[in-house]
Amino acid sequence: MNSHLDILLDMLSALPDPVFVLTESGRYAALIGGQDRQHYHDGAHLVDFSLYDVLPKAKADWFLEQINITLALNQLRIVEYGLAGADVDGLDSQQGPAGEIWFEGRIQPLATPVNNERAVVWVACNITRRHQLEAQLQLLSETDELTGAYNRRRLLDSLKLSLAQFREQQTPTALVLMDVDHFKSINDRFGHIAGDEVLRGIAHHAMAHLREGDLFARFGGEEFALLLPNTTLDTATAIAERLRQTIAFGNFLPDSHPPLIVTASMGLSLMQMHDHAIETILRRVDDALYQAKHSGRNCLVVAA
Incomplete structure (x- = not known):
């Protein structure tokens, strides 16, 4: 019979959206969920890498800024951003959605340090369809x-x-x-x-x-x-x-x-x-x- 810990791990792994643990220096400490390849690429290889190892500098700068703002405010923040699989080094672009994906990122500070660093939980939700509809409505209104x-x-x-x-x-x-x-x-x-x-x-x-x-x-x-x-x-x-x-x-x-x-x-x-x-x-x-x-x-x- 599965223990409560096993059930909890299964539940976390089954989360439809990817959940990242990111440290204040910009390092990927953990990744849970996000197994739906119609909406997300497999980012398992990102763990233990830095944002700057896998992203263009401008994008890595932006992500790190959001982490530091969230830690400074010590509260949940919600951001929207675009990111294509081709922007992330090492992703298999054939095993996930093509083109730019729009995400809603929900960033929450963690109370406990990770690897002796302050850290956040970053839940990335694919909102590409919603973003496209909003863009179409915006265009129609203008x-x-x-x-x-x-x-x-x-x-x-x-x-x-x-x-x-x-x-x-x-x-x-x-x-x-x-x-x-x-x-x-x-x-x-x-x-x-x-x-x-x-x-x-x-x-x-x-x-x-x-x-x-x-x-x-x-x-x-x-x-x-x-x-x-x-x-x-x-x-x-x-x-x-x-x-x-x-x-x-x-x-x-x-x-x-x-x-x-x-x-x-x-x-x-x-x-x-x-x-x-x-x-x-x-x-x-x-x-x-x-x-x-x-x-x-x-x-x-x-x-x-």
Whole structure:
């Protein structure tokens, strides 16, 4: 008949999630559970190794920081992090989930030292599916359903962040507002379905030429915005002009006779040190857009 200790060991080994004992120096002292190879790799070989033996330095630094914070606070902490099997030296990547796995780590200080060191229990729970769903919901909440561009909410949030970064670092940042010229007449002549196709086509053209870090959003109706971080006035002007010309030469309704020519008016401004709120920037860019509309349309006006 099994003893209570044998039963306890069997129970611990059967835990679905891996439970690590990690010391304050970053050494794996023990590993229990985590036998489900659909959700976890076999980390048994990690015991007696250091975080720095098996992980890239940046990741090892992060794990050690979480251990030390938990020990300093002396309380349960919960963290989320991504880690792929390929990040850990010695793991058999064929015997476990592929790609990056997202974990919820529950870190609890141990009352008793381990190998003469303070230590924590770190329970790692696979939350990859939940993380993916949250990312999808986040994207849906920030995306314009018609065009696939970001929506007004995401633009305003990014604009606030960009303004804060600009005021701290003074890196040039530009904002462009764009309005499709005579859009009502497109809807009147060709119908709202065709009008929607034009808006989708403009967004597709714009997003196909974005640089890393640029943000293109539907601001409302037939109005779009382009946020250009780390961009000088000359570069921002060139990007906006190129987009304006791309739209003017685009073929958004190939079956229309005569061919539909679509143009856009644009206003542009750099952020200024006296800008304390995004409303100031938006007002200045909107004024420049207004000037473009009343200067013959299909042109770009840079705010003074």
